[in-house]
Amino acid sequence: MRTRRKGGRPTIADVAARAGVSTITVSRALRDPARVSLELREQIDDAVRALDYVPDQHARALASARTNIIGVIIPSLTNNVFADVLRGIYDSVAESPYQVQLGNSRYSPIEEERLLGIFLSQRPAALIVAGVDQTERGRALLTSAGCPVVQIMDLSEDPVDMMVGFSHKAGGHLVTSHLVAAGYRRIGFLGARMDPRTQRRLEGYRAALIDADLYDPRRITTTPASSSVSLGRDLLRDLLARMPDTDAVFCNNDDLALGALFECQRAALAVPASIGIAGFNDLEMMEAAYPALTSIRTPRYEMGQRAVQMARAALAGQRPERRTIDLGFELKARASTSRND
Amino acid sequence: MRTRRKGGRPTIADVAARAGVSTITVSRALRDPARVSLELREQIDDAVRALDYVPDQHARALASARTNIIGVIIPSLTNNVFADVLRGIYDSVAESPYQVQLGNSRYSPIEEERLLGIFLSQRPAALIVAGVDQTERGRALLTSAGCPVVQIMDLSEDPVDMMVGFSHKAGGHLVTSHLVAAGYRRIGFLGARMDPRTQRRLEGYRAALIDADLYDPRRITTTPASSSVSLGRDLLRDLLARMPDTDAVFCNNDDLALGALFECQRAALAVPASIGIAGFNDLEMMEAAYPALTSIRTPRYEMGQRAVQMARAALAGQRPERRTIDLGFELKARASTSRND
């Protein structure tokens, strides 16, 4: 019998020996105390404390083919939108036995597919993925994941498993209709990145303007570059150079809206009198801006929270009756689109 | 012999059987191809592809007492500062065999300690932690971690292992001196959260004003609340209510600076003529603002990148000669503090 490393850390066998019981009893006491007599349980607890024992997750995973890892895949770390979602996820997970494993797909479906493969090979307890636009193979991987899957941030007709989000198209429609109702008539669209959710907001914009008979595709200004405040400034400048009579812009997100506001200040264009500005997501700064910026408040934190809740419920055997939860959104109409104020 | 689950996934034994070799040879071919003959290697590669074999990380970790996980602990997910650091980390890790495990301590040293315990129990390949202000026990855990440890975002005299950051005190000093040089004389400080790094920036502010014989503690306005744009607005309002003759503010971070700018616009206070505004970190929006906001550019992305590089080098046996890397910072003087423009 040649011994190997025996790294030093106490094992379940050490605890068992000290408590005078078998290893399986320790295992049970740790995972399901109710199945062990009070007496033994106390001895075991003492031994665990005395030895400072911490179970080895890898051994556990290997033996049980299960982990306590909830895999999360999002497309961006920089985008504030996901920061809030992550906070919701981390806050909910913190009070649970689960751990988060976070992947950043950088808005690349291919990278998402790769991460999915890596994550699944680790037998996660559950998976939370942003968006509903996986590649075919990515979707196949999710379908056969063998664990609860929650798609977040968006809605679609055919969830892989569960889904919590809101309609981006409806959001884009609402804010655009608001601009129309506020009296604006030559309404532009500023968009960056142009990922699927952005596209849907653009669809909403288009539908609202067609409804109002105000649609003019020349007022749509987009770029594949990633969103930023300075990009908002540049896009508005471009739009106004091409279509100087534009009297409002729906900015695909709040960073762009802020940049557009700065550009108006720079160009001495009165907001909201000469030009109206609306964003999307309602990040904290929107209300603090001067003038305060109109936006669509999206349930970011809550999506993260609910996703974890749904996953945990499924893990506990309580599949929700509705697989899809529409959390909606809310128009926050502020000074930047109030012509009468 | 009662068989258990045999979940379905191919194992190294399946690959070995198909390739007509032993499992250990497959193991070697996968980890260190040079140690296996070309012929067998090809057979094994074929079998791996044919079976779509993916090694089980948990079995690997159990058998080798090693993982490919780099643990990262940061205090906030919402703060943009960390988003950039994380991007640097994820980008560097993406082109490596390592994976990130991310922990959010929420600015709580106790929570950090807890996370450290959890992470270490999983035998990470390396650990990256934000800040140098761990609890005593946290520091002890890091010291005996048995893996490379990189502290980031700050500097101190006694790194646990390796360190990459910059001096927050020097940064606070520089930007404050810049305000003095720009002609401001009654310079306030706006601070939120007041974590250790914020405290050091405040120290730099204080030292610079004492040097210039302009220090007045009544101009320091702080709150333990977490930083936000609206908080910047509120803090400046408070400060001006108490000390109306304040002619400049150093805002502990860029969110506050943006809020302060909005408050000035709201109160029709000319920036930079009546009041100068400077921030810290130089987030992307600072340059786009109107007027463009002065800030200290901090090497956030690079800190993340370098931390992973240092960890990987150490893992490869190449300990760097210098354990501490000072990445410095840069003053970005802009319109918000240019009285003469």
Next chain:
DNA sequence: TTGTAAGCGTTATCAA
């Protein structure tokens, strides 16, 4: 309620 034995999928050790 508790225990025994086998097995999870991989790698370290030692031998050839």
Next chain:
DNA sequence: TTGATAACGCTTACAA
């Protein structure tokens, strides 16, 4: 260069 075997630390299956 290759392989046989034990071991990693835990849990499942079955038995008492």
